[in-house]
Structures are given as C-alpha cells and as structure tokens.
Amino acid sequence: MTEVAFQPIGRRIEARPGDTLLEAAQDAGVALSAVCGGAGICGDCRVRVLQGAVTPLNPVEEDLLSDADLASGLRLACQTEIVGESLIVVDVPPDSLSAAQRSQVEGEEIPLAVAPLIHSYDLSADPPSVDDLRGDWERVRDLPAGEWRVSAPVMAELPGTLRGHGWRTRMVTLERDVVRFLPPETTPLGFAVDVGTTGLAAYLVDLLTGVTVGIAGATNPQIAYGEDVMARLTLCMRDSGGLSRLQKAIIGGLNDLLHEVCAQASVAPHRVVDVVAVGNTAMHHLLLGLPVEQLGSAPYVPTVSAAMYTSARALGLDVAEGAYAYLPPNVAGFVGGDHMAMLLATETAGQPGVTLSLDIGTNTEVTLNARGKLWSCSTASGPAFEGAHIRDGMRAADGAIERLVWKDGSLAWLTINHAAPVGLCGSGILDAVHVLRAAELVTETGRMVAGHPNVHGKGHTMWYEIVPARQTGHGRAVVISRSDVNEVQLAKGAIRAGIKLLVEQAGLEESAIDQMIVAGAFGNYIDLAGAVAIGMFPPLPLERFRQVGNAAGIGAKRLLINAHERERAAVLAGRLHYIELTNHPHFTDRFSQAVILSPNPWEE
C-alpha cells in the first residue's frame, strides 16, 4: 500500500501499486473529470505528479496531451499507474475537476487540529448467563463515569451491535448524549454542508483524522420554488404549506448528497454521527423549519441568531439516530452562518492590519476587520453572477463561456470543459462587460456603442453577438445585451457600495485595505483585473487579493473537525458590528456612484 495525496484539495487515500491515479482519485472522492470513464479517450483527467514514483508517459497520453500540456508536466490520471510504496503527491488543476465540484465545493484550507465535539469510547461487555441477567446497557464495561442520555432509537442498536461484534462496541457521544453504538474499530464520520441559495456543497469527513473522504455538489432543489431568497420566503408567507415543502426539498437535496458522498467512501449514511450546516439566515430557517413571516417582512428579524443544535434525524436526515445538526450563529439580517463559517475558514478575524472578506452570491456578505474591529454588512447583489436575469446567462456547467478576451477585434471565448458554447456563466458575464468596456463598446454609464459588426439593435435593446448561432451548442447565438450590462452594473455597484460604506464606517479609505479575501464559487473564477477595471473591487494591487473558493463549505468542515471553532463562532458573533444597508443614510448615494463602470467611481 502507498498513500496518494491530492493537492490543493487536501485529500489522502491508501492505494495499491498498479492502481491508476484516476482510480485513487475516485476512491478519495476527488471528482476528476473523466467523461470517457478512464478509457484514455477524452483527455480530461489531467494532473501533475509532484512527488513519488509512477509509470512513464505512454502513447495514449502523448496523443491526447498538447505539447504545451506535456511541457508543463501534465499527465492523464487514467493512464498513470502507481509504482512502489512511496508517498505520491498529485496536483489537480481546477479545470480537471468536474463542473459541479469545481464551482461549488473546493476551497483553500488552513490546517486545523482534529478535536471534534463527538467522542468515541471502545466498550466491551460480558455475555449474559442465567447468573447474570443484567440489561445489555448495564453489562457494558468501561463506561465513562457520568449520567449518559441514551434515546430509545440509539439504545435499540445496542443488543445487535454487541451480539454481532463479540460483545464490543464503539460508543459515540456528544456531550452527555450517546449518539450511536458503532461496531468496534469503526470510524465515526461527519457531514458538513454549505446550503447556498443556488448551490449545495457537501463534505464527508473522517472525525478521527479530519480527512475529507467524500465531496459532492448539487443545485439547491428549492430553486424550483423561486430563484432568490425573497421569492421563497414569499411562498411560505402566502401558503401555509410552503415552509414544509421548502424544508422537504432541501432535506431531500441534502440526503441525496449524503448518499453520494457515503457511496464515494463506501460507508452507510448511518455512520454519520455529527452534522454541520451553514447557510444564510433564510436558508437556515428553511432548513430548520423555523417560521419566516417575520424574516420576510420589515424589519426582517430572524427567529433565532444563536447557534442551534437540533436532532438531525428529526430534521429528516438519514444519519445516525442520535446525531445532532449544528448550525453556527447567524450574524444579523440575512447574513447567516455561512458567512460566519467563511470568516472562520479564512481566519479573517485573526488577520493583522485591514482585511476585507466577501462572499459573492445572490446576496454578498462583506466583513471588514479594521485592525481588530469587525464590521459586517450584506448587499443585495442579485443573481446576475449566477446567470439569472441575464439573457444568455447560465450556471457554471459544461458549455458555459467562462472566460472572454479581446482578440483580433472581437470577443474570443473559452467554455467549461471545452464544450460547444450555450451561454455565459458568472465569470464570463463579468469578462464580457469589462472587455467590452476596455474596447470602448460600452461606456462608463453602461450604454452600448454602435458601429462594431457584432453590435446589433438600437438604444436599450442593443446587444453584442459573442457566438454566432452556427457555432453554439443549441443553434442560437450567444449574446450580451445592454440590459445585461446594466444588471452587472447593479450587482457590482451593490458590492462596491457595501465595501465603501464598511470602510467609511471604520474611518478608513479603500486604499487602506491590506488584504481582500474573495470567497464563493463565482469569486474563485473571476478575473480580478477585470473586476477591478469595472469597479466591482477597489483598485488595489492584485497581490492583495486572495481567492479562496468555497470558504463557507470549508468553514463548515472546520466546525465539524474542531469543537473550538464552535466556541470561536460564538465569540465572533458577539464581535461583529452589523451595518444594515437598506436604511443606511449614505447607501443610495454610494450605490448610484458605484454603478459607474470605472475603477474608482467615487472620483467621477
């Protein structure tokens, strides 16, 4: 056996000599893109071997990889076999991951000690006899002192476990509650989920080692009931059965992911003894089945902000009978536990100097750490960067144009997985606006300029044709319209105004920001220079930016792995000063300036 470590995802797996790196990746739950299933046809599963012994380059790889690929050390994971027993370190470039995973689950991880809230105790028992008629629970030896709370469904596992495993069991506890009687030597697992308004990210974690053993992403099934948060809250307020339907939808989605990650690790979902879920305040309420009438109407107050522990089984999750679901505290308003988790994952509160962390989504949450003082706000950036309200917008899936450059007098494009283009995902939309602005086909105020052969229409109905119909995957042209540009202006204006107001609140200038931490699926793929060029972010040197991926999901994992993170979350909740933007005296002003497509709209 040898160990294979996948970077930068940070997953490790035992493998045998002769296994391919693709097989190892699949066992480790690393969703390497491999459309052909490892047959050496698609050429998708490109990786770099940073360390360790593998088979040399073979003719299949020489055929499928370009000279540039070969020069940069790329290999096909399906063709590369493990040799010997030494540690192998594999680098997985982002575009070798399947689309769902790529967009929703990966993120930068800061090492953390493994100290989960659950504890395991290896217990044994004497079998009963006519001279020993004690109950099974009473005959368990080595039970740690104290009063244990064992619910009936958990207790029900004890007789079968003891009798099936030589009168031994591994008792898993959370504080004074017994969560499960596992078979002996069985690893307790945790399930961390980031419940986004649009996407879900799930992680299965070994709670003894902290290693992620399964990972999966999916669309939030609540999408069917409304694309944005307010639409879903309105449904609950209008229809008495709405809350229960939305709760069922999200629980169903999470169970699907649970089964998926457990299948990756070849374990039963009932092995999961702890659950952490993070989401914005609305997702939090809809997941827990908390009433949302008061959250959906002014002055928009949640049922609860404090951290919640509740029975995961009672919620409907297919985990261990006694497992609890933990949801970290909500910050305020719609700024929920997902932002809290992101702040923990990025260690924002512990950074020196001035750090601004933001998580871009339908709502963008922003926190400023101004030399130890923390300010947060939420700004309604809208779903434009998730592809909604954009004529040819789409989610980051195969065929989405994700990158655009100005080449030979027109927009040149790249799609996800090199599929035929069908639309624009968030980073493509942002690129289109900034490149057209740079080419002066769009003005600072968002008007489109006629004269270019690809620009069609008049006034407010003008559009730029990016891909003609004959080249697309669906036979319709992919375009960006003037109203799409205006949507982007509103989105980026909201984000920039939020940043500006927080910085002002701290008595600083934007230029004082030492570090900008950009989280979120979209935030991870955008072209920072473009984002600065159109004024979404302040004009800081690019090296001050850090794109950290799904930090909320990573933070959820940290809350699972280390109980102190939960204490830190409680402390952090008390330290954050929340600024409500909807009634902030300067918001309208700042926002109307920030929609200008310029790096520094305040000077205009």
Place this chain on the structure above:
Amino acid sequence: MTEVAFQPIGRRIEARPGDTLLEAAQDAGVALSAVCGGAGICGDCRVRVLQGAVTPLNPVEEDLLSDADLASGLRLACQTEIVGESLIVVDVPPDSLSAAQRSQVEGEEIPLAVAPLIHSYDLSADPPSVDDLRGDWERVRDLPAGEWRVSAPVMAELPGTLRGHGWRTRMVTLERDVVRFLPPETTPLGFAVDVGTTGLAAYLVDLLTGVTVGIAGATNPQIAYGEDVMARLTLCMRDSGGLSRLQKAIIGGLNDLLHEVCAQASVAPHRVVDVVAVGNTAMHHLLLGLPVEQLGSAPYVPTVSAAMYTSARALGLDVAEGAYAYLPPNVAGFVGGDHMAMLLATETAGQPGVTLSLDIGTNTEVTLNARGKLWSCSTASGPAFEGAHIRDGMRAADGAIERLVWKDGSLAWLTINHAAPVGLCGSGILDAVHVLRAAELVTETGRMVAGHPNVHGKGHTMWYEIVPARQTGHGRAVVISRSDVNEVQLAKGAIRAGIKLLVEQAGLEESAIDQMIVAGAFGNYIDLAGAVAIGMFPPLPLERFRQVGNAAGIGAKRLLINAHERERAAVLAGRLHYIELTNHPHFTDRFSQAVILSPNPWEE
C-alpha cells in the same frame, strides 16, 4: 365559584352555583357513568354528598333511586345542583364510574408534594424595530442564566407565541432543554400512562397543582397481535416488521387516550410537556421500539434496565415538540417500571415491619419488604383472571358477572352495571371457584362433584351452569367448567408459590406478614375472604390486607408530579433483590403444593 372535591379519586374542580354535580364531575375528568347523558333517565350517576350545600332530593331521584339507595344517602349527580360558595365533598362509589375507568384507572393516592421535573418561566420581549433587529430568541427578557438547548421544532413556536400574546410567553424547560413555548398563563400538563399487557390507563395532570384533570382507560391494541407477552415477543422474533407494528399499535392506543383525556379537560394535546409511561419489561421494550430477541429467549435479558428519557414526539406521541417520555427503571426479567411505580405509590419500601406488595396480572409481580430488605419476583399467573383461557371468561365490562354467592342451594350472581349476564370477569371467576369449593361441589384438588342439578357432564368435561341460556344477554348459558377451575388453580398456585418463596428467602413464615398490599384492576375487586379460602393469599387476618387499585398508574402520576420520585425509583432499583423463579430449586415443589384449593396448602 366554589370548589368540588371528588372522593376517593382525589380530584378537585372549580364550579359555579347552579352547576350540577355531573357537570362538575365531567369538568374534573371524573368519568361518572351517565348513559342518558344527564337527562335523569338511566339512574347511573349515583354519588353521596359528604359536605357542602346542594339542592334537595327531587322527584326524578325519588323515582330512580331505590329505598335502600335513598336510605344510604345516594343522590343522582345529574339532578343535584350546587348551592352557595362553600366547599362540596362528593363520594363516588366505584360502581358509579364507567366500566373502563373502574377497572383500570382508579387507585388509592397518598398525598405528594408538587415538584415536577419541568419548570416554567414567564418571559417577555421587546418588539423588534429598525433599531432592534435581534432574533426573537435573543429579544426574550428574563431568560434564566445558563445554556439552553432549544431544538428547531420548539424554537419554531417562539415567533408565533410572542406575536400572538403581547410579546410574552411561558417557557417550559426540562433540565437544560426547552420543551415548549406556551402562551402566557397557560398551565403545563403531564400525561401518565400505565401500559398493561391487557389494559391501558391514562391520566392528564396539571403540573402546577398536581391535580388530575383527565382520566381514561382502554384495551391495549396490541391484544390483536397476541394476548400474552410471549406471543407478542414471538411475533417480533419471527417477523422483522413485528416490532414496528406492535410499537405503532401501542402508540396509537396511547394517542387515543391522550386525545380523550385532553378533550375532558378541553386542552390541546400539545400542551402536554412531560410524559411518564410504566409497564412491564416487554411493554417497555415494545413501546420504545427496543429489540426483544434477547428478551424473548433464554436467559431473557432486557436491552436496558436503567430509567429512560427519550423524545416523546420521536416515539410518535402527539404531545409538545420538546417533551420527553420518562420510563422508570425495570427491576429485572419481566418485572418492569410498572411494578416500580406500584412500589412508589404504595410506599412499600418505607413501610415498617413486613410488607408484601403484589400486582396481579398476566404476570404477578411480588415484592417483600422484610424489615427494610427488599425481595422481588415475578410469577406467571397467566391470563385467567383477565377472563382468558376460561370458557365463559371476559373482561370487566358491562354484563360481566363480578360477584357470586351461594344462595338457596345454588350460585347467585351480580353483573357489572346490572346488565344481562354474558360471562365471568376475574373476580367472578375467583368467586365461582371459592363458592363451589365451600359448597363442596369442587374438591381440594379441583375435581367437580356430580349430583347437583346445575352440574353437568362427566370427568374432565364437567361444568356448573351459573346462568341458564334464557336469562343471559346472548342466549347461551354462562358456566364454569372443571378446566376453568384448574386454570384458576394454576394461576393462584403461581401467585402463592411466589409469595411463599419470597418469604422463605427472607427467612420468615407467611404469618409474619404484617401487611398485604394488593394492587391491580383485578386485585381491587376480588373478595379477599374467598382469595384466602382457596389459598391464593396466605391465611392472614383480613384487616392486614389493603386493596389499592391501579397503583402502577398512580405511581406513574407520582413520577410526573414529583421529580424526587424519579430519584427514589433509581435508588429503589438498586435495593431490590430479584429472585428468578423459573430456575429456582424450590419453585416446582412449592407450586405443585400451592395449586391445592385450601387456605394453607403447605400443611396438606
């Protein structure tokens, strides 16, 4: 307003002048028999007014009550109205209670301080405003210090309760768990149930005053799956879905009773914030859904003996979301929490001298307190006294012959509610055997003697005709057969052998017993002199016997009303020395002697 106290049930209620005693009884949850619904037709609702001012006897009563009734001070509750404001004390004779209640729920109560495990806190909150956007939970004032555990379904009640009741709520807690957010000034209620193999008894209790406000009895719906415990366990062992079916059946039965007692008190079942359930070990396991394979086969060990706390809602009970069900510790083998509850209700462990307490049922549990040392056993008395395995046996319902005497050379009978006879209930079966034995129509060894005009058949098929077919409710004769007599011998022999072995274990003679406490539906109605005459009980002076009714049910109520009773139960469980009779070296000997129909079979 005036107060009406019902004796010996021990319930009190506020009533108005002009209310009838029947109305007051109904409000108090005293299930007075009143077939006509209070119209003054049936004459069932007979009571005695021991104290207080009521309207004088009216013509309806003079018509419906016999001269003997009138002479003994009986009145009809439906015709007797309250006058003035002074306390009224009403005595309710057992045969004025409806049959189900009479047989299963009543019992002698020893006063107990009200100190429930749940606590109530009256809280208020400031309404939210644009300047106060805290969560509802965070805006609650006067929250006692400490870390409260609030599950999502309980938290979900908070916004509606606060907004519906002037920003006030009464928070009900159990240790650190919040059980419910009640509207302000709402009384928290408890639900106590005695889960018998055959019958269920349920009590709704005001947890602020300890007063019983609803009471109901029913047949255990598991009867459909087998009359005795072993038949039900066998079903679970044979059929993988059996346990779940039996659990559903009992939960359904308990929910029916819950709704019934709540209807009596005009409250919603969700007001119930604490539940106590007692039953033998098998009923305990089937209620909790614990596996019974190891309980149903040698050496017969339970899953757990310790007290259990488990979510009542997760069990399926329609009570408050956060309510726990508490089940006291099982003693050992099949001696369960019901016997524990009976011992608490009768204060057996605290009695001076030598006390023997027994609860007669399909299994009869016996505990001996020999000057502070406690011994317990269970003896398989079988279902004969519940009417099973007896040719014309039936449960204690209308038309059951409950009392028999020898009159004018044959058996004279009395039925429950004076209905036309249809069979024999337990006390009637016992009477039949002892009266026929006294009349020498049955020998000491249980043979039937020919020659009497009512004795028919030959040898093992002989029978005595108690009621000819033309006089019965169903047109068939009611008889007692020789094999019925033999069933009674086995039942009473098992009980007597158990008593004898416990007394021997303590190094005593039966005559040393200072006090015999006889509990259980059947035990409450039997003729003690008859039971002694056939040797079911030792030949002690009758004044040493105490018939206490459903002491297990009363004990369940005590565990609800006073948390110290739960501690006492834990201590008591540690003090009881359990004697397993099935493999006791002297049991077969003693049993074979004890089946003799004689007050002192040991001398034969």
